[in-house]
Amino acid sequence: MERGAPGWSHGLVGQSPQICEIRRLIEKLGRTHAPVLLLGESGTGKEVVARAIHAANANGEFVPIDCGALVGPLVESELFGHTKGAFTGASEAKRGLIEVADGGTAFFDEIGDLPLDMQVKLLRLLQEHEFRPVGSLKQRSVNIRVIAATHEDLARGAARGTFRQDLYYRLNIVSLRLPALRDRKGDIPELIDHFLERLEAHHRLTSDTLDAMMNYDWPGNVRELQNSIERMVALNTGPWLHIEDLPSALRNHGAAEPPLVSAVAAGSETAPLPLLYAPPRPAGLFLATVEKETILKALVATHGDRAKAALLLGIGRTTLYRKLKEYKIEN
Ligand SMILES: Nc1ncnc2c1ncn2[C@@H]1O[C@H](COP(=O)(O)OP(=O)(O)OP(=O)(O)O)[C@@H](O)[C@H]1O
Ligand SMILES: [Mg+2]
Structure with a gap:
């Protein structure tokens, strides 16, 4: 930040x-x-x-x-x-x-x-x-x-x-x-964001990776979260951080809740992850429209949680806020 x-x-x-x-x-x-x-x-x-x-x-x-x-x-x-x-x-x-x-x-x-x-x-x-x-x-x-x-x-x-x-x-x-991380899980997306930024990593988390991280209890608190991010970034050259890259203790927590963005996946729960994809573009559609729609979908998927939405979109929160304003999206 x-x-x-x-x-x-x-x-x-x-x-x-x-x-x-x-x-x-x-x-x-x-x-x-x-x-x-x-x-x-x-x-x-x-x-x-x-x-x-x-x-x-x-x-x-x-x-x-x-x-x-x-x-x-x-x-x-x-x-x-x-x-x-x-x-x-x-x-x-x-x-x-x-x-x-x-x-x-x-x-x-x-x-x-x-x-x-x-x-x-x-x-x-x-x-x-x-x-x-x-x-x-x-x-x-x-x-x-x-x-x-x-x-x-x-x-x-x-x-x-x-x-x-x-x-x-x-x-x-x-x-x-100081509260344990498990008692303030709402801070997890922002912390992930923060550590990725500090590593100058441009990775994004697949929704099941984020789910697993939200469901885990983090006995080692923020330090453990930081180590997990560093490990995932080190193991990954591609843009997505996959659940397989998480330490095994965390991986087992992924299935506890349905994937975060399944609701927006084109008409089904069976869509492959990572799920945040640009929708098929009808000819002549403006880029801005696609962007606005993608943001809206991310917000629906995260039940209006802007920090999580930014994470799913792979953009910083400040950028998301600016775009919400730009597109006059209220939630
Ligand atoms: N709220 C926070 N925001 C950003 N970074 C944090 C936050 N809390 C902890 N960290 C990071 O997590 C790591 C552990 O934090 P810190 O060393 O302050 O914990 P501690 O309570 O002193 O732990 P220990 O008792 O093990 O020494 C550090 O790298 C720190 O930068
Ligand atoms: Mg200390």
Whole structure:
């Protein structure tokens, strides 16, 4: 989706009520400096949202910190930096990630994996806005926005003692839960469109491919959808993305509903797929008429869903909207 287009928000694609609400919150949160906790299953877009919150008042850098990777003796130095000679091998002073994020956003991804001793230091950072590099006697002040994300239940971690309760309360002041893709399936066509565009792929989906994708539950959420598209595009040189190109888990979901466009296929349900074809052209018919008819058929086939119709037609939504206006088609 182009920057500035309706619904565009720092790369966050979707028009479902849940995504619209999240977009509204992102704009609000952009104006504050409060810590934010992002919850949601893997692949639901937590990092996309974190970057969007940062971009909403874009100051300084966005520094992702993968808490799962913070292991070993150098963790504290990685986060908070060290002074020259702080430990054997520290021949130069070094800035840590927190200092890099000064004036911007530190994104603690998979915060549930942050080692307990670092949790204490993060709490201090949140409360006092200061930290101490390894080997230094002095605290340093920073101005940092903290965004944390987890797919785990932090409350349970806090109850079990693997996550500090005080840090949990501090982080949980503003929390935002990202919906699973299966709970906002209406966004699937737009996401497909988005990923095809990003790959600069000009493929179209056959209707049974789209059906299968709409019927599937997407346990890996948007990331799984993105991977499926990439896989299909990689396997295909022709213009159509066929159901056979889908991973097998998805392929089995194609038959659950009748093909999307069978209703418009010239007089029968048995027409071959892909079904969106230009109708036979009587002599002297204007191209515009054919185009208008094809658009109308796509709209009928998708029960008026413009995003899906655009996908079936193999054109962008913006182009479809322009043509709807041009041909004065209301639906
Ligand atoms: N609403 C969305 N619009 C556009 N792209 C999205 C959206 N949600 C997710 N993505 C894409 O899906 C992929 C996974 O998103 P992201 O990394 O933000 O998920 P996550 O919740 O952080 O997952 P994990 O917990 O596995 O790290 C990314 O490539 C991201 O660009
Ligand atoms: Mg992530």
